[in-house]
Amino acid sequence: MNKTLFTLLILVSFIGAKAQGTDTTQPGFPGGPTAFFSFLQQNVIYPPKAVKKNIEGKVYLSFVVEKDGSLTHIEVLRGVSTAIDAEAIRVIRHSPKWIPALQDGLPVRKSFDLAINFKLPSSTVNTQQMDTVTASPIDSNKKFIPMAKEPSFPGGEDAYFRFLQHNLKYPENAAKQRIEGKVFLSFVVEKDGTLTDITLVRGVNPDLDAEALRVIATSPKWKPGMQNSMPVRVKYNLAIVFKLQPQTINISEQRQMDSLRNLPSDQKIFTAVEHEPGFKGGNIAFLKYLQGNIHYPAQSREKHIQGKVFISFIVEKDGSLSDLKVVRGVSDDLDAEALRVLQESPKWDPGIQNGRAVRVAYTIPVSFTLSN
Numbered sequence: 001m002n003k004t005l006f007t008l009l010i011l012v013s014f015i016g017a018k019a020q021g022t023d024t025t026q027p028g029f030p031g032g033p034t035a036f037f038s039f040l041q042q043n044v045i046y047p048p049k050a051v052k053k054n055i056e057g058k059v060y061l062s063f064v065v066e067k068d069g070s071l072t073h074i075e076v077l078r079g080v081s082t083a084i085d086a087e088a089i090r091v092i093r094h095s096p097k098w099i100p101a102l103q104d105g106l107p108v109r110k111s112f113d114l115a116i117n118f119k120l121p122s123s124t125v126n127t128q129q130m131d132t133v134t135a136s137p138i139d140s141n142k143k144f145i146p147m148a149k150e151p152s153f154p155g156g157e158d159a160y161f162r163f164l165q166h167n168l169k170y171p172e173n174a175a176k177q178r179i180e181g182k183v184f185l186s187f188v189v190e191k192d193g194t195l196t197d198i199t200l201v202r203g204v205n206p207d208l209d210a211e212a213l214r215v216i217a218t219s220p221k222w223k224p225g226m227q228n229s230m231p232v233r234v235k236y237n238l239a240i241v242f243k244l245q246p247q248t249i250n251i252s253e254q255r256q257m258d259s260l261r262n263l264p265s266d267q268k269i270f271t272a273v274e275h276e277p278g279f280k281g282g283n284i285a286f287l288k289y290l291q292g293n294i295h296y297p298a299q300s301r302e303k304h305i306q307g308k309v310f311i312s313f314i315v316e317k318d319g320s321l322s323d324l325k326v327v328r329g330v331s332d333d334l335d336a337e338a339l340r341v342l343q344e345s346p347k348w349d350p351g352i353q354n355g356r357a358v359r360v361a362y363t364i365p366v367s368f369t370l371s372n
Helices: 002-005 033-043 048-052 082-093 156-167 171-175 205-216 249-259 281-291 298-302 334-345
Strands: 011-018 057-065 071-078 102-103 106-108 110-118 130-137 181-189 195-202 225-227 230-232 234-242 305-317 321-328 351-353 354-370
Touching: 057 082, 071 082, 071 281, 071 354, 082 102, 082 110, 110 281, 171 205, 181 205, 195 205, 205 234, 281 334, 298 334, 305 334, 334 354
Parallel strands: none
Antiparallel strands: 011 110, 057 071, 057 110, 102 106, 130 234, 181 195, 181 234, 225 230, 305 321, 305 354, 351 354
């Protein structure tokens, strides 16, 4: 079993931490999310039984980060299968000690939730993915410096994915020739968050390489790396994956997206903002809302149809959801049910940019999974 082949496709969603009182800092994996992702790559083994049965899904876990950074009370909030759930728990149990939460300068116990998404390579359908390789601060002697906080895209990885989704254009010549691959780029995140010295480390094709360079050059300012509470220049490497959908790119939809970017300033739709929109109460509250309101369509249940329905929408300034569309569906009845439950969603907390509420484009998957 090639462990690396499968773990490269494991995605992690940090849902959040919970504790009473006002915290100075949140708990975190030593080295940040990128280091945690690397830890998973090195340690997660996709269960052979799940591979044979083509089982995929997201395992939601909860645990307590103790004052000394150890993890206790690890439990599954929502699982996928016995084997996958067990593997998610196993790898978290083998995690090194975390950096504990601090309150008033003292370490405190804190509950933390996250999701590990198990996805097989054969069913990968994402057009773009981010794959962080390294991030290292630069001093005058070009030596590596241990970093307290790594640079990051404003809003995190989800915001970065949406930025790519709305700005990356698959070159027509490459699409026609069915050219796919991973373009590796390197750049420096400056102290003010701007990206400089953007260079191609390893390319695929001149068109894909140029498009990857172009879209990173248009990126908004990042949150800079921090060392000793001071911003530092950081060299960062990442890869942009170009992978075609089963059907070719819809050029008319791409042009429609271009027109949306030319809306008046007060109607502008953002893809990355300083404070991302979200369901009131956070991801766990949203998960509970879905669990309490989704009705599995009888026809799909009888036919044992399962899958993820990807829905795109706009979170308006008042938190209402508009322009809901199925980006990628599973079946007519599952698609309709996903749309219905989101159309009936209570208002979200809107996205905030420069201290004011703005319209934000958002895409989420609604997973339909039948129990055994």
